[in-house]
Amino acid sequence: MSEGAERLADVKARIIKAAESAGRNPAEVTLVAVSKTHGADRVKELLEVGQRVFGENRVQEAQEKFPALKAEYADLELHLIGPLQTNKAREAVVLFDVIQSVDREKLAATLAKEMDRAGRRPACFIQVNTGEEPQKAGILPADLDAFVVACRDTYKLPIVGLMCIPPVDEEPALHFALLAKMAARHGLAKVSMGMSADYETAVRLGATHVRVGSALFGQRQTGHAGAA
Numbered sequence: 001m002s003e004g005a006e007r008l009a010d011v012k013a014r015i016i017k018a019a020e021s022a023g024r025n026p027a028e029v030t031l032v033a034v035s036k037t038h039g040a041d042r043v044k045e046l047l048e049v050g051q052r053v054f055g056e057n058r059v060q061e062a063q064e065k066f067p068a069l070k071a072e073y074a075d076l077e078l079h080l081i082g083p084l085q086t087n088k089a090r091e092a093v094v095l096f097d098v099i100q101s102v103d104r105e106k107l108a109a110t111l112a113k114e115m116d117r118a119g120r121r122p123a124c125f126i127q128v129n130t131g132e133e134p135q136k137a138g139i140l141p142a143d144l145d146a147f148v149v150a151c152r153d154t155y156k157l158p159i160v161g162l163m164c165i166p167p168v169d170e171e172p173a174l175h176f177a178l179l180a181k182m183a184a185r186h187g188l189a190k191v192s193m194g195m196s197a198d199y200e201t202a203v204r205l206g207a208t209h210v211r212v213g214s215a216l217f218g219q220r221q222t223g224h225a226g227a228a
């Protein structure tokens with residue numbers, strides 16, 4: 001078994017264990033393998049052992065790696081997990097199957113327009129800045145209700161769930177519980193939360209998508225964007 005395959009098996013086993021310990025069906029949890037900064041060869045290593053869902057945080061980097069892989073693996077599912085600038089929305093709608101970082105009205109409006117133009121409607125998550133950190137992307141919890149309504153009713157976006165990245169220095173469980181509660185309140189079935197350090201906690205608290213990078217691929221090269 002390759003090192004990548006071993007790490008994948010380990011993460012999957014931990015997800016199953018965490019789900020079962022919380023009385024959840026492990027099949028409800030999707031592992032998003034976050035391949036940012038790592039080359040197509042590393043992605044392929046995981047594709048060869050059955051992983052199909054990947055996450056990237058930059059449109060341009062994903063464009064360099066994924067079109068060829070998607071041509072080879074038709075069921076590959078690519079998620080955008082990083083902040084999206086409106087001037088990249090057109091490319092994002094064409095390349096990604098899921099956009100997890102919808103967080104402001106201008107972006108929602110642009111995505112709606114680009115989805116109409118492309119005739120392609122990637123599923124969307126609303127990113128919530130649960131820690132209310134000024135430097136971090138995401139809609140503030142106080143603005144979420146109105147934003148969900150705007151995304152659904154005004155822009156007709158296919159909103160399926162909520163996503164968050166908790167502050168690094170706070171107990172993630174509090175943020176995970178809050179996000180799950182907000183999703184339930186809006187009748188949203190999907191909750192994207194948990195990274196390498198805390199995905200098991202996130203699964204216990206209801207994550208349907210965990211975004212795991214370094215636990216699968218090893219440390220990223222420095223100089224590349226992190227979780228912020």
Ligand SMILES: *Cc1c(COP(=O)(O)O)cnc(C)c1O
Nearest residue numbers: 034081195196211212213214227
């Ligand atoms: C990089 C990144 C991850 C994965 O982080 P790890 O700690 O390497 O698992 C998850 N979510 C987002 C939004 C990221 O940018």
